[in-house]
Amino acid sequence: MEDYFVPWIKGQKMYVSSHLELAWQDRSLHRMMSNENPNSPSEKVLEAIYQYGKMANRYPDRGVAVRKKLAEINGLEGPDNVLIGNGSCEVFDMIWRSFLRHEDEVIQHTPCFGIYKLRCNVLGGKLVSVPMTYTGSEFLFDPDGVIKAITPKTKIIVIANPNNPTGNFMDEADFIRIAETGVPFVIDEAYVEFSGLKKSMVKLTKKYKNVMITRTLSKAYGLAGLRFGYMLGDKEVVAQIAATLLPWNVGTIPMLAALAALEDTEGLKERVEFNNSQIEYIERELKDVPGLTVFHSHGNYILFDAKGAGKKGMDMVNYAREKGVIFRPQADMYGSDGFFRLTIGTKEENRMAVEIIKEFCSK
Ligand SMILES: Cc1ncc(COP(=O)(O)O)c(C=O)c1O
Incomplete structure (x- = not known):
């Protein structure tokens, strides 16, 4: 073998x-x-889990209802701007598989979430880590360092906002500078709801096709065990990445429990x-x-x-x-x-x- x-x-x-x-x-x-x-989970979410548990003999659809709701919450045109996954980790996997070939590079800003590296490794990609600047009392993002690290082999830049584990946000102007490079740019907003969606960079997806926002219901919504994550972006980019989707990757229970959670403001x-x-x-x-x-x-x-x-x-x-x-x-x-x-x-x-x-x- x-x-x-x-x-x-x-x-x-x-x-x-x-x-x-x-x-x-x-x-x-x-x-x-x-x-x-x-x-x-709240009673409303538990009710949805029970209700759709009774229909677990049926295959799910493509999550149109929950994608429509996500587009609405985020001021986007419609479900075609939204891709759903079995947790945001699966969404990273789909994005990485869509852009990376063997020996292509992913730039991450460390310290950061470990899965960016793992998904890069299984594709034979090369991870380029740009360290944040540590002053002794805080960690500062280094957008210049990130931009300098770009080479012809760079296929993805990923930055979490707020970052895990440092807990801080990068400035919008710095996101714009990186978006302007045109390199596929993943902004991981796993924790953004703790500060409200006004802190989200989702608006950038309207101007920059290369900007992709990832989110999860594992954190503020409290549904880590259900596995539901999603990406927001330009329609054509979403459609192309969706070609990597495993059929029925998100089950009926997670997608409709997610919808119940999104409605339970x-x-x-x-x-x-x-x-x-x-x-x-x-x-x-x-x-x-x-x-x-x-x-x-x-x-x-x-x-x-x-x-x-x-x-x-x-x-x-x-x-x-x-x-x-x-x-x-x-x-x-x-x-x-x-x-x-x-x-x-x-x-x-x-x-x-x-x-x-x-x-x-x-x-
Ligand atoms: C920055 C960041 N992104 C994504 C995730 C994973 O989310 P999910 O449960 O949706 O795969 C985590 C989980 O700890 C995280 O810290």
Whole structure:
């Protein structure tokens, strides 16, 4: 078999999210690691899941109703501006497969979400990482660095806004500068609803055909386990990428539960307000811990650097784990091994997290 595999997938391994495996094995653990929403779906969404569960013997359509709703919410012409996927990860996969050939380049702005790289690897693409600028107290986007990294082989530029894990937004003018290069430009807005759609760059898709916006219902809408993501863009671009769609890639239950969630504006508002009040609570409680840097976040996660407190991020993660809480380790970067990240949990979990971090930093 060895000789038959395409060379670029040889030696690559299946992606395993070890913290999710752990959390599903031991349900008593507090999940503060995967940027999930701690609140379960609203009654309206549960009703849709039940209602369409009864029709699970039927194949879905192409999601026309939910695509129409998404176009409407985002001020776009219609369903032809919207592509849906089994989570936004599948949408990245479709985009990457549409543009990348073996040895073509994808530019990402690090630190960032890991899946951009994984989808590039399975296509034999080359990932070009442009680091953000770290001032010691904040991470700054480097649009000049991104533009300078463009070569004739660049087929995709991807930037998350707000970025995971740093939690901050890039300026609109910088998005425009990158859009002007004409290179296919993916703006990952997985967390934008926490700040409201006014922060979205979706308007750029009307002027720049090369701009593609990706979103997910896994975060503010709280439906990570259902798997529903989407892309917004120019009609012709959407139609071309849609050629890579696996038939019936999004099931009836996820697409119609997603529609129910999009219609449940009150449900979204409650989740966003809860999240943002908890971000504020954690940042307020921890901002004065000596030596601990807290990076202000517009998402549902917060990045910390404990190096100034003489602590390692990995030790923090292990300490929390002993107390039954899963935090997220962050690879060493910018000469610091003090980084770690947490995801907003329930009120009780956030209180526990604050205690644990204070205790650990003062040990
Ligand atoms: C920046 C970013 N984009 C996309 C995703 C994945 O979303 P989905 O669940 O829709 O695949 C995540 C998940 O953590 C993320 O952090």
